[in-house]
Amino acid sequence: MLENGKISIIPPEKHGLDGYSYTLTFINNMNFAQYSWWREPEEKWGVFGELVKVIFKYIDMGI
Incomplete structure (x- = not known):
């Protein structure tokens, strides 16, 4: 699912003072990718x- 996704290398810039920001970092041996967004991800990042x-x-389940 994630390995075959098509994601822009330079996403549109957004700023905000309310809501939440998210950052996901994926590491596979010496390769890594980091994605950050505010509020809801872009459609392509669904x-x-x-x-x-x-x-x-x-x-929430405490796992």
Whole structure:
């Protein structure tokens, strides 16, 4: 799912003072990618929004 995604190398710039910001870092041996966004991810980054929902679900469960 994440390995085959098509994501712009330079996303549009956004700033905000309310809401939440997110940063996901993926590391595979010596390769890594880091993605950050504010509030909701761009449409093309929707898979990241779904991943954050899963992560918070497990945090809320105390796992």
